[in-house]
Structures are given as C-alpha cells and as structure tokens.
Amino acid sequence: MRSSQETGMTRMIATAAALAMAMIAPAQAATVYNTLSGEAPLVIAHRGASGHLPEHTLAAYELAIKMGAQVVEPDLQLTADGVLVAIHDATLTRTTNVAELFEPRNGGYLVSDFTLAEIKTLTALPTRTASTSYPDYTPSMADPFKVPTFQEVMDLVNAHNAATGAQIGIYPESKVPNNPVMNVQIVNEMKANGFDGSAPNSFLQTFSHEGARHLSELQAALGMTNGVAALGYVIKTDDVYGVYDATTAAISSLDELAGFVTGLGVNLGYDLDAGFIAAAHALGLVVHGWTFRPTTLEAAEAQFLPWIAAGMDGFFTDYPDLAVAVLDGLSPAPVPLPAGLPLLAAGVGALVLVRRRR
Numbered sequence: 001m002r003s004s005q006e007t008g009m010t011r012m013i014a015t016a017a018a019l020a021m022a023m024i025a026p027a028q029a030a031t032v033y034n035t036l037s038g039e040a041p042l043v044i045a046h047r048g049a050s051g052h053l054p055e056h057t058l059a060a061y062e063l064a065i066k067m068g069a070q071v072v073e074p075d076l077q078l079t080a081d082g083v084l085v086a087i088h089d090a091t092l093t094r095t096t097n098v099a100e101l102f103e104p105r106n107g108g109y110l111v112s113d114f115t116l117a118e119i120k121t122l123t124a125l126p127t128r129t130a131s132t133s134y135p136d137y138t139p140s141m142a143d144p145f146k147v148p149t150f151q152e153v154m155d156l157v158n159a160h161n162a163a164t165g166a167q168i169g170i171y172p173e174s175k176v177p178n179n180p181v182m183n184v185q186i187v188n189e190m191k192a193n194g195f196d197g198s199a200p201n202s203f204l205q206t207f208s209h210e211g212a213r214h215l216s217e218l219q220a221a222l223g224m225t226n227g228v229a230a231l232g233y234v235i236k237t238d239d240v241y242g243v244y245d246a247t248t249a250a251i252s253s254l255d256e257l258a259g260f261v262t263g264l265g266v267n268l269g270y271d272l273d274a275g276f277i278a279a280a281h282a283l284g285l286v287v288h289g290w291t292f293r294p295t296t297l298e299a300a301e302a303q304f305l306p307w308i309a310a311g312m313d314g315f316f317t318d319y320p321d322l323a324v325a326v327l328d329g330l331s332p333a334p335v336p337l338p339a340g341l342p343l344l345a346a347g348v349g350a351l352v353l354v355r356r357r358r
Helices: 003-023 058-067 150-164 180-192 209-222 274-282 297-310 320-328 337-346 348-357
Strands: 042-046 071-073 075-078 084-086 203-206 227-237 240-245 250-253 263-267 286-292 314-317
Touching: 042 058, 042 286, 042 320, 058 071, 058 150, 058 320, 075 180, 084 150, 084 180, 150 180, 180 203, 180 209, 203 209, 209 227, 227 250, 227 286, 240 274, 274 286, 274 297, 286 297, 297 320, 314 320
Parallel strands: 042 071, 042 314, 203 227, 227 263, 263 286, 286 314
Antiparallel strands: 075 084, 227 240, 240 250
C-alpha cells in the first residue's frame, strides 16, 4: 500500500475519533458529518440495486429507491436510432441475452448497432451477486428486466417523487469517448423532465474531463444547476492531488477541475485519502467514491465508516440497503459517558461499536 494511503488512513482514524466524540452529545443534537454540506453522505444506487437485481433495469432502480437510496445512477449509451438507453457497456454482450437472439454485427454487439426496438426484445441478465428476485419485493412494472430508456428511468423516479413527496435524484453518466451529441441530448432530456437542479440530489458525470466541461457549459446555457462530476482516479504527485483522466491519460489538478465542475467521482484506490477530500472541500468540490460492494453489514461498516469519518459526500454502491443501514446506525441517540470513553480510544472501531450499541 502506498505511503500516502497509510497517511490517509491515520487521518481518517483521527477524524473518526472526533466523530465519535460528537456522537456522545445529547440525543437532541444532530450527528456531525465532515461532508461539505455537513449533512449525511448521499447513498447513490450504482446501476440501481445492482448487487441484488440485474443492473440498469427498472426493477433494480425501483428496489434501490425502496431501500432508501437518494440517487439512482443510469449509465447511458445511444442506440442506432438515437435513443438514450441505460446500460453500462458499449456492447450488449455482458448484461443481456443478445447472442441468443441476434447474429453479431460488425464483429460484435455494440449498442450503437441495434435499434431501440431490437434492444427491447432482449432480457437483462443478473451479474455478480444479483439474481432475478428479491425477498418481499415485486416489481411494479410489466417488464422489469428489459433495457430501459433514459426516459423510462426518469418517468419511474418522477412518479415516485410525485406520489411520495420524495426528492430522489438521478446521476446519469455520459459514457466515453466524449460524445458532444449525446451530452446535448442528456441535458435536454433532463431539462424536459424537470431535472434542472431546482430540486436536490441530481448530478451529471463523465470520465472525460473535457466532456464534464461541456456538460457544465450546456447546463449554464439552459439555466440548469445540477452538480457536474468529473470521474477518475486520484493521483498525488509531490504532495499535490490531481485526478487522472483515462480518456486522455492526463492528470487534471483540483484547481483546474474546480473551474468547471462541482464534484469529483473517484475510485476508492490509488491515492484517495482524507487529505484529498479535505483539499477538494477547500475548493467547494464534493467527493463521491466508487464502488462500494460489501455483501454483509459487518463488511459495510468496515468499508463505509472510515470514509464517513473522512468526510466523503456520497457513496456509489451496489448495495444501497447496507449503506443506509450503516448511516442509520449513526443517527442521534444517547450514549452514556462511560460507554463514550472507550469509543474515543477505539478510533474507527468506535463507530462500529456505536452502531452495534444502538
């Protein structure tokens, strides 16, 4: 492990102790978070509740919302007839049964080589730990495991918000390579569906930093104020943090990125540490980490609690239920002073003890 990561973990442990001290406050006091806003980190359903159901399906998004996620994340690709669909890969191979129904086109199964009508004949397949069912959950839609359009995702979220008064957000990713035409279409469709920044929790994202600049410019032209996140990998050179842009192999400085984005979506490895989050916060940038994939509550506590202490502003996770459970364990409640003393001594482990004590 890199020395910067070790230093970062030391800082996170110290911060965790401070957070544990805050937890000993009277019950009526709110839990203190080191996020930029001071509020609890966002739970961002990575491809929906993709640890449980086939990724990027309406069923996975709906389940994530029921589990308490504040944001759903659709990756977007364009079909041959110019429709935005929610699918991670540029090809249909990994996540659908396309090979059972169609012969290869141009040597493969690119999303861009198939029309929406053709893609709608496909069935999304479970990946990783997902299956096609989840206990006590019945999808509300007729075809829960079809590849959805971006419009269908927005319709689902808007219907839920209208029915419940919630403010579930969307976090679409414009997939690389940077596609200005797709960027325009994403922004226009979000605007048309009310995702213009007037309500919280919606963002745009892309791995192309030039694409992130373009999305910011498009939003400004339309009077939209959603957050825009540049995705990448944290690199620290001579004690200066930057974010690696995999599309250009360049490293963008935080100062540079702060000129056109409001957030950073970063990999949990490389040089990401509490120092990076503090540096980003100093420039007014939120930090969302990806991807959290714990499969048990104990693993979730071990993964989430150090980053909560470090001030991370949001978690991309395949298991929104576990992220919500960890955060719920940090809700205000009285802790007797004798119990509080060992919490401080235990650092990050203290946060786990606080949750279990409740």
